[in-house]
Amino acid sequence: MGRWEPGARERLVVAAVDLFTEQGYDATTVAQIAERAGVTKSTFFRHFPDKRELLVAGQETLSRLLTEGIAEAPATASPLEAVAAGLERASTAMSPASRELGPRLKAAVAASTELQERDALKNVSLAAAMTTALVARGVPEPTAALASALGVLAFKRGYAEWSEGDRDGEGELAGFILPALDELRTASASLG
Amino acid sequence: MGRWEPGARERLVVAAVDLFTEQGYDATTVAQIAERAGVTKSTFFRHFPDKRELLVAGQETLSRLLTEGIAEAPATASPLEAVAAGLERASTAMSPASRELGPRLKAAVAASTELQERDALKNVSLAAAMTTALVARGVPEPTAALASALGVLAFKRGYAEWSEGDRDGEGELAGFILPALDELRTASASLG
Numbered sequence: 001m002g003r004w005e006p007g008a009r010e011r012l013v014v015a016a017v018d019l020f021t022e023q024g025y026d027a028t029t030v031a032q033i034a035e036r037a038g039v040t041k042s043t044f045f046r047h048f049p050d051k052r053e054l055l056v057a058g059q060e061t062l063s064r065l066l067t068e069g070i071a072e073a074p075a076t077a078s079p080l081e082a083v084a085a086g087l088e089r090a091s092t093a094m095s096p097a098s099r100e101l102g103p104r105l106k107a108a109v110a111a112s113t114e115l116q117e118r119d120a121l122k123n124v125s126l127a128a129a130m131t132t133a134l135v136a137r138g139v140p141e142p143t144a145a146l147a148s149a150l151g152v153l154a155f156k157r158g159y160a161e162w163s164e165g166d167r168d169g170e171g172e173l174a175g176f177i178l179p180a181l182d183e184l185r186t187a188s189a190s191l192g
Numbered sequence: 193m194g195r196w197e198p199g200a201r202e203r204l205v206v207a208a209v210d211l212f213t214e215q216g217y218d219a220t221t222v223a224q225i226a227e228r229a230g231v232t233k234s235t236f237f238r239h240f241p242d243k244r245e246l247l248v249a250g251q252e253t254l255s256r257l258l259t260e261g262i263a264e265a266p267a268t269a270s271p272l273e274a275v276a277a278g279l280e281r282a283s284t285a286m287s288p289a290s291r292e293l294g295p296r297l298k299a300a301v302a303a304s305t306e307l308q309e310r311d312a313l314k315n316v317s318l319a320a321a322m323t324t325a326l327v328a329r330g331v332p333e334p335t336a337a338l339a340s341a342l343g344v345l346a347f348k349r350g351y352a353e354w355s356e357g358d359r360d361g362e363g364e365l366a367g368f369i370l371p372a373l374d375e376l377r378t379a380s381a382s383l384g
Contacts, residue, residue, distance in 0.1 A: 078384015117309035120316045124308075143379040149341040150383070187335040188380045191342070192270020 009047045009057075010097060011037040016054050017101055020108035025051075025115055055105065055115060056122050058093060063129040065090040066151075070133035079139045079147040084181055086130060087151060087158075091174035094159070099173070102163025127152045150188070154181035201239045201249075202289060203229040208246050209293055212300035217243075217307055247297065247307060248314050250285060255321040257282040258343075262325035271331045271339040276373055278322060279343060279350075283366035286351070291365070294355025319344045342380070346373035 015036035019028040030051055034044045048054040069089030073082040109115045127148040134144035158177030207228035211220040222243055226236045240246040261281030265274040301307040319340040326336035350369030 080383040113313075116316075117313040120312035121305075121309040123316075124312045140379070140382075142375050143382050145345055146342070146376055146379050147383055149345060150338070153337055153341060183334050184338055185383065187332070187338050188383060190332075190335050191272045191339055191377060191380060 008037065008039050008043055012039065012044060012047060013054060013057070013101065014097075016051060017104045017108060020112075021104050025108055025112040052114065052118055055108070056118055058098070059122050059125065061093050062090050063126060065093055066126060067129050067133045070130060071136065073137075079134055079137075079143055080150065080181070080185055082134060082137060082139075083130060083147050083151040083154075084178055086133065087155060087177050087181065088174045090155070091172060091177060094173045099163045102159065106160075106164075123152050123156070126155070150181060150184045154178075154184055200229065200231050200235055204231065204236060204239060205246060205249070205293065206289075208243060209296045209300060212304075213296050217300055217304040244306065244310055247300070248310055250290070251314050251317065253285050254282050255318060257285055258318060259321050259325045262322060263328065265329075271326055271329075271335055272342065272373070272377055274326060274329060274331075275322060275339050275343040275346075276370055278325065279347060279369050279373065280366045282347070283364060283369060286365045291355045294351065298352075298356075315344050315348070318347070342373060342376045346370075346376055 012033060016028070016033045019032055019036060028051065030044050031041055033051060033054075034041045037044075048057060066086040066089065069086035070082045073085035077085065109119050127145075130148035130151050131141075131144045134147055135141060139147070154177050157180040158173065161180070162173050162176040204225060208220070208225045211224055211228060220243065222236050223233055225243060225246075226233045229236075240249060258278040258281065261278035262274045265277035269277065301311050319337075322340035322343050323333075323336045326339055327333060331339070346369050349372040350365065353372070354365045354368040
């Protein structure tokens with residue numbers, strides 16, 4: 001086996017999403033993804049256990065950053081301010097490459113029930129990570145669960161706007177997620 | 193093939209959940225489920241496309257009842273009151289058999305990532321159905337998405353309490369879900 005190859009991971013993600021979009025998720029094999037990325041199958045498996053995990057590879061990083069941001073928010077921060085701090089921290093993990101992949105990823109997910117299921121569980125896991133971090137701050141459980149639900153909604157809405165908009169180079173992901181969270185906070189006043 | 197067999201569907205669900213719990217989801221085959229239920233494989237496939245769908249068979253019914261309940265709530269109902277009407281209607285679909293299956297289903301889901309993913313997507317679908325029904329009432333989109341998120345949380349929390357509690361025969365599912373929704377509504381005031 002060769003030495004670790006810089007850039008292979010990112011090339012694999014781009015190759016996979018391109019193939020999923022061109023020919024569908026189910027019809028795409030690990031061998032095809034590796035070939036398109038110009039690496040061996042062994043290299044694929046050094047980075048990802050299987051093709052599905054490739055699509056949610058960033059989840060652990062997001063989860064860790066959300067948790068850290070919430071834990072390190074000032075003691076005086078409200079539950080939603082702590083969630084905002086977590087979302088802001090998590091946004092730093094999303095590169096311009098993440099933004100460009102957004103619409104293609106969305107198309108691949110829309111075409112595959114399996115990917116929709118994986119994506120739904122990813123959001124449940126992110127919400128659970130936020131809830132645990134909030135409860136550790138002393139936030140009561142129902143409030144923590146609710147604040148986390150708002151956080152997941154804000155992340156999804158902000159990411160969609162960031163990656164689907166045609167406003168190239170118009171700022172960081174956090175600039176889309178935090179206003180979405182604020183909009184949801186405002187909406188919570190009109191639930192009745 | 194014989195005539196439609198009353199009770200086969202319910203026997204299949206009980207047999208499947210028993211087998212999932214005894215030997216795990218992955219190791220359980222359609223043939224084993226059919227045998228345990230005392231029916232043929234053909235009968236299984238008249239009721240369910242595969243073993244996974246068997247676990248979420250009630251989803252379409254729930255979705256329809258939620259939507260109807262929201263649509264038929266009084267015009268003066270607030271978004272959360274409309275969600276409460278949907279949840280109350282959906283609760284009528286959950287029989288004592290659903291309650292008894294609860295803890296065994298939970299164990300089977302906890303042991304299988306595949307089932308966790310399916311379950312997560314089920315909740316996303318229920319939230320989407322509620323959001324669509326609320327938007328059709330004229331509720332603005334962010335408020336509708338938020339009210340639906342509260343509805344899903346309330347359903348999950350209420351169902352868990354109803355099916356896991358040792359308060360046998362202590363009332364209907366709605367008596368657990370509606371207080372959970374009210375608790376979340378109260379919590380929304382302390383998000384900050």
